[in-house]
Amino acid sequence: MKGVLDRGGVFLAIFFGLVLFFMGGLAYLLLMLWFFALAMFVTRYEYEIKREMGLYEHERGWENVLSNGLLPSILAALSPTLGAMPFICSLAAVTAYKFGSEIGVLEADDPISLFNFKKVKPWTSGAVSKIGTVGSLAGAVSIAFGAIILFKISAGQAILVTIAGFVGCIVDSLVGVLEERGIGTKGTTNFICSLVGAMVGLI
Numbered sequence: 001m002k003g004v005l006d007r008g009g010v011f012l013a014i015f016f017g018l019v020l021f022f023m024g025g026l027a028y029l030l031l032m033l034w035f036f037a038l039a040m041f042v043t044r045y046e047y048e049i050k051r052e053m054g055l056y057e058h059e060r061g062w063e064n065v066l067s068n069g070l071l072p073s074i075l076a077a078l079s080p081t082l083g084a085m086p087f088i089c090s091l092a093a094v095t096a097y098k099f100g101s102e103i104g105v106l107e108a109d110d111p112i113s114l115f116n117f118k119k120v121k122p123w124t125s126g127a128v129s130k131i132g133t134v135g136s137l138a139g140a141v142s143i144a145f146g147a148i149i150l151f152k153i154s155a156g157q158a159i160l161v162t163i164a165g166f167v168g169c170i171v172d173s174l175v176g177v178l179e180e181r182g183i184g185t186k187g188t189t190n191f192i193c194s195l196v197g198a199m200v201g202l203i
Helices: 007-024 026-044 047-052 062-077 085-104 130-151 155-180 186-201
Strands: none
Touching: 007 026, 007 062, 026 062, 026 085, 026 130, 062 085, 062 186, 085 130, 085 155, 085 186, 130 155, 155 186
8 A cells, every 4th residue: 555545544544444344344345445446546547647737646644544434434333234235335425436536637628616617627626527427427336346246236236336426426526616615625525425325325
């Protein structure tokens, strides 16, 4: 994880990994590792272009790990009561957001702000783009695919995971409008994204 997470991020990721393994099980840990691999891949995708734009984030800190890993770890611990779907759907939501934001910045046309529906600079919170929307769906589908293998979920459940991921990503963008206006941070926005995904998973 060197070069991907700073020291605080590494220690927190290890802690969450232990929680997932001992409170949920191997499948929970493996799906989180699948999310981590996907996030690392999409972050480094076309990183030269992102670096030229000043948008490439080389190392993530503990705040990023906390906002993405806290709720899934809690849901894994509660899985004997809630089942696996809320956990899976929360991961689908943060993965959808990750794909949407990392791929969306590569679109030639500037994204559209959900606040005033005007074009804004790439990576502006509360904005969406066509390629970013497609990317978010791809991220959600990737988690659904992993869950089919690891949790043996049905086709119907896989569709629900995809929907949960996409809905969580959309809500993330809507909450990002407030973030852009100084209300909340990227961390709180990501947490809300995962929470919305988990709530859809409870259906």
